[in-house]
Amino acid sequence: MHKSAPAPNIILELIQYNEKDFAGYVNLGIDELLAKQKPDQVNWVNLDGLSDTTIINKIGEHYSLHSLLVEDISKDQQPKDYLFFSLKMLYRIEKNVIDYEQISFVLGKNFLISFQEKEGDLFGSFRDRIRLDQGRVRKEKVDYLLYRLVDIIVDNYYTVLDSIGQQIEQIEDDIYKDSTGQEFRKIQRLKKELIYLRKALYPLRDAMSKLVKDDSGFIASSNTRFFSDVYSHVAHLIDSLDTYKDLTSGLMDIYINTLNTRMNEVMKVLTIISTIFIPLTFIVGVYGMNFDFMPELRWELGYFGVWIVMLLMVIVMIRYFKYKKWF
């Protein structure tokens, strides 16, 4: 790739191709980049980091984007001379931490601009595929490029949801086998992740729905079925999300039941010990009294008799507990 002077906060990238040619530029200056646009090729402009508004404004001017769009890159406006939408990209998954990034696409007749909040994305190996002319992307127009990018984003959701499914199974096993009380936090974390995933997936579904119904001509009607395919993937993801939500709320029931069952066991132990020994302690207390006149104390078999009585009491009480199924 042709390297150019780096910009500190914002990464500019241009990938240009048609069936014959390919060129990729990283860290071009914005003016250089805009000068390089070729109308007979697919021009993919990618921005990482949205901090430098002058760059965004320059791009906006070049492509004559609506000022509101430039101001507020995260809202859904459907202007007439290009197609705009944004969605959330799952960015990194490291040690069960999910990171989201807003990514916005502007699709014109022969160009695609992608605005990313942060550096780094999921498209690394796909960039290589374009360069090496693998698959059909070089033979297709810019709408197919958009489809491939969106598809990569959606596929990543599948990976995340599958991992959540496995975690649910794992936590359920942990609780049943040997609950340490740590499961509660794990369940709460899963719940939160599902809440955030839902917040990301619903707009994604709406965006896909708009693309499928779109008749502006930016997406060739022969390619609509690709977006329709992505749409049905997202719908399926939302279904899975609901399923996982139900399963997670089931996990909470299981966790709480385990807690209650243990509490009950503790209470039973306390009750059994108390119920057996408190009356016995009373009896031995009786014969620890110092009254001058206590005839039993003089009986030769008194001590032995008290033991018999106490033994009988224990037997009766154990039978009672067995009858009550306390152990």
Added chain:
Amino acid sequence: MHKSAPAPNIILELIQYNEKDFAGYVNLGIDELLAKQKPDQVNWVNLDGLSDTTIINKIGEHYSLHSLLVEDISKDQQPKDYLFFSLKMLYRIEKNVIDYEQISFVLGKNFLISFQEKEGDLFGSFRDRIRLDQGRVRKEKVDYLLYRLVDIIVDNYYTVLDSIGQQIEQIEDDIYKDSTGQEFRKIQRLKKELIYLRKALYPLRDAMSKLVKDDSGFIASSNTRFFSDVYSHVAHLIDSLDTYKDLTSGLMDIYINTLNTRMNEVMKVLTIISTIFIPLTFIVGVYGMNFDFMPELRWELGYFGVWIVMLLMVIVMIRYFKYKKWF
């Protein structure tokens, strides 16, 4: 049936018939199979196991299926030259374990292709009915064949739901009669099954709804009422599912109440025993003290008197518990 060389991972099967003729082939090679297609007969191609993509691709080429369809056999695309949809088939029910299998159908003018994930299906006895020319299936076209297969799949859901209904009744009885604490897991398992059944039934309903509204001509309008009948079956199944969901959540209430009732009983026993004996133990402790000057100890009726006092206390306390309805 004509047997041919077996393929290790994937089972190919061809059933061909019209009113006069019938032929069934198992484990044909894919090329053989495709060569055998007869346009004047109903051709049912069935694949068990989707691991061998070359076979799927060959079928795709032969029937000119869309590449996306072949790539992703589990998504809903409605191409124009054939009818495609997939649904979940309940596969085996053994010891209360439900297994699901994705089954996809491609319906053309005179052929039906069914893709199954795993070996084995519910259509065994129905294959015999075709061979033996029982019922009207041999007199009908390929759309009627599709109806019968879908109907068999849906009927199996009824069996499963009925068994869930019985389990709910059984568990409720168990909890009321003699809860062992094992019911909790059973309830959780039921809940999970209902969640998965719902996840399978909603797409099934949508698929049927599409077939009923279909006007592509693959389903004869005189046969639409069959699919409409299946549709209303599925709608009824979903109603039952909701009912069972409510009943299962009622089961949880019953289970938890049983647990709480027992806990309360345990607490009452503890409280009764403690409340009776703790004060008595105090009294006998008093007269176990070694003070030089304790006049009661010298009284002749002291010991007897203490017993009287303690008896009166017990009577008062038992009355109090009776009044409080603790036993």
Added chain:
Amino acid sequence: MHKSAPAPNIILELIQYNEKDFAGYVNLGIDELLAKQKPDQVNWVNLDGLSDTTIINKIGEHYSLHSLLVEDISKDQQPKDYLFFSLKMLYRIEKNVIDYEQISFVLGKNFLISFQEKEGDLFGSFRDRIRLDQGRVRKEKVDYLLYRLVDIIVDNYYTVLDSIGQQIEQIEDDIYKDSTGQEFRKIQRLKKELIYLRKALYPLRDAMSKLVKDDSGFIASSNTRFFSDVYSHVAHLIDSLDTYKDLTSGLMDIYINTLNTRMNEVMKVLTIISTIFIPLTFIVGVYGMNFDFMPELRWELGYFGVWIVMLLMVIVMIRYFKYKKWF
């Protein structure tokens, strides 16, 4: 009524009338019955018990009902030469047990066939009204007959729902006044009944909605308002059902709160008794020790002093409990 040879499992009944004539036949043979049909009269054929498929098939042939309809009398098909729908009839209410029966109606130009699962129905006194020419039923066509039958069925739901409303009030009173723990089962039973009622009422509403919108000509447009009236009754029933569902779930809250309040009371008694006597028992234990050198034991007012100390402790503790509002 003209009586004829009884059929063991299935009861066939024919009621024929117009403004002038009336004839009722019970337990006719199926062939006899079909021969008796008069096109210039209202012919109401009623079957109790659906076990004998040959009879059902014969009726199907006579009226040329669609085979699918005959096969599966419980599904909603709207054929073109007659009107078909089924609904659930509350059958008997004895000792709070509700029994359901599927009843299916086939309405033709001058005949109405009603299929009942079991013997016995709610139409006894209405049959008499027809025979005695009470009300306007004899002056009306077969669509009015259908309206009256459906209306009777719906009215019976009102009776059942009213009884549920009264039970809810009764149970609430019971819990507040003097809960015996039996209320839990009653609440669960109510909940189940409401679940089953809902499962019966929704299809009923849908069936009525279809009848109201029907433009097949089987229901005279002047009579549509009768069915519209039934429809609004059913909608009102469903509203009441939702209200009762909320009230029943409120009952559970009340029940559980009562349980918890009692549990708390038990715990307080335990705590009060323990907190008062455990320290006292310790004190008397101290002076029950047998050390050679324990100066207090020799004091003349030692015993008296201990009692004073213990009394003061009790007073302080009771004040503390009062302050904490424990009693």
Added chain:
Amino acid sequence: MHKSAPAPNIILELIQYNEKDFAGYVNLGIDELLAKQKPDQVNWVNLDGLSDTTIINKIGEHYSLHSLLVEDISKDQQPKDYLFFSLKMLYRIEKNVIDYEQISFVLGKNFLISFQEKEGDLFGSFRDRIRLDQGRVRKEKVDYLLYRLVDIIVDNYYTVLDSIGQQIEQIEDDIYKDSTGQEFRKIQRLKKELIYLRKALYPLRDAMSKLVKDDSGFIASSNTRFFSDVYSHVAHLIDSLDTYKDLTSGLMDIYINTLNTRMNEVMKVLTIISTIFIPLTFIVGVYGMNFDFMPELRWELGYFGVWIVMLLMVIVMIRYFKYKKWF
């Protein structure tokens, strides 16, 4: 007002006016009343109590109301020669008890009939306004009269909902400050009231929606905006209802949390007392044993030493509780 012979169970009232004239009659006989109708004036016929069906039938005949309507005054039928609808009127609010009354209106070209279940209504001061010709009601037609009556009914709902809002605030304060356990019943009562209010408000909204969309000509199009205004009031009431429902369910959470917090406090007191004194009681028990050979008993500082040991134990345990933040 002209007074006439009273009817025991049913109160008949006729208010007649146009811009010039006004006449009000109470307790007219039904025949008298019907004879007094003047087509050039607004005729408001009001019935309190629906027990006397002959009167209702006579009114029905006079205005040629549909028989079904007369039979069942509480259902929504929209006949063509007059406008009919019913709604629930909050009748009296005394000591937090809400009473409902079904009120039905029949609006014709120049007459309005109102059927009330019970005696007494909210229209007292409005009757005076008509009589004294205050506001614009005398200048308007009968549709404006209907608007005013409905508006009065809806305004009363506001009063009730506001009072519920205040009660919620009050109960929340009570629970936080000094819960007596009485709050539970109050919350349950609120919940029930909200359930019944919802059951009354939804039909009211539907009725208003019908009036707004009505194009039968009974409501002058220039007056539609009045009913549209009432409609938006009712919609706002339903929004408030949902808000109050959420707040009430929040109240339950607060109440239950208070209960649990107290229970925990009770348990802590019990545990602290037991944990401190049970070990001490054991120690003094040890030196209350009567073994011949117990060296400690002979030590001069034995008794003093036991006190030291016990004091140290108490200090350790209190530190432990402080560390655990039990008090």
Added chain:
Amino acid sequence: MHKSAPAPNIILELIQYNEKDFAGYVNLGIDELLAKQKPDQVNWVNLDGLSDTTIINKIGEHYSLHSLLVEDISKDQQPKDYLFFSLKMLYRIEKNVIDYEQISFVLGKNFLISFQEKEGDLFGSFRDRIRLDQGRVRKEKVDYLLYRLVDIIVDNYYTVLDSIGQQIEQIEDDIYKDSTGQEFRKIQRLKKELIYLRKALYPLRDAMSKLVKDDSGFIASSNTRFFSDVYSHVAHLIDSLDTYKDLTSGLMDIYINTLNTRMNEVMKVLTIISTIFIPLTFIVGVYGMNFDFMPELRWELGYFGVWIVMLLMVIVMIRYFKYKKWF
């Protein structure tokens, strides 16, 4: 600004501008104010405080507003000669207290009237922007002014929701780290705020939706996209609200679990102490009895033996608790 005589309860303000001129008047008398209207400029009339109905009526007369609108400034009526809607403005946020204020707008061809319930608003710095001719507001018509005001109101909701999001995180941390029991009230307060926010946001969304669909010509079609942008902001706010609602209900689960975990710990301590010492106390009680014949008392190693036995018991019990994972 030109200052004039102050009105005690109501603040009247007029801001007039076009691209060239600007004039701002505070506390004008109503008549003065109305006289100052200039048809060739944007006239923004702002009222703080709605207590003085004569002023409102005068404004109503001047602009020929519908009487119902004037009567009831808080309801949605869409008259034909101007555009009317109201929404809730978050007014002040001080120490986590949110205050709401109803603000109503009347948009005419060249005037905008804003009715505020209370003094003070969020528009202070925006007034300065107009005066200083910053941004494009002076170049635009009155519809753009409306857009800017609404946008400022909606932006303020974002600030509030973000602060709620931070509070949720904070409370979750507090509970996990070191719950003081104060979190419960904070959670309840958050819940209440979310309920009230929802009650404010839904009408706001509806109002925006009406503005976007409006075709009355009061909003230039080129400016519709601004309101559409605000609409999507509000939709996004409602999504966030739902997310926060779920998170808050998750907080409650966490709080309750913390409470239960502590309760269980308390119970375990109680049970461990009781289970260890109650049996020991019984044993020492036995040898505190005063029977004449108790052979163990005479054994030389009796006392020592009792200690051994008790030590063994303690070891066994501690092992049992360890096995049960009680500590």
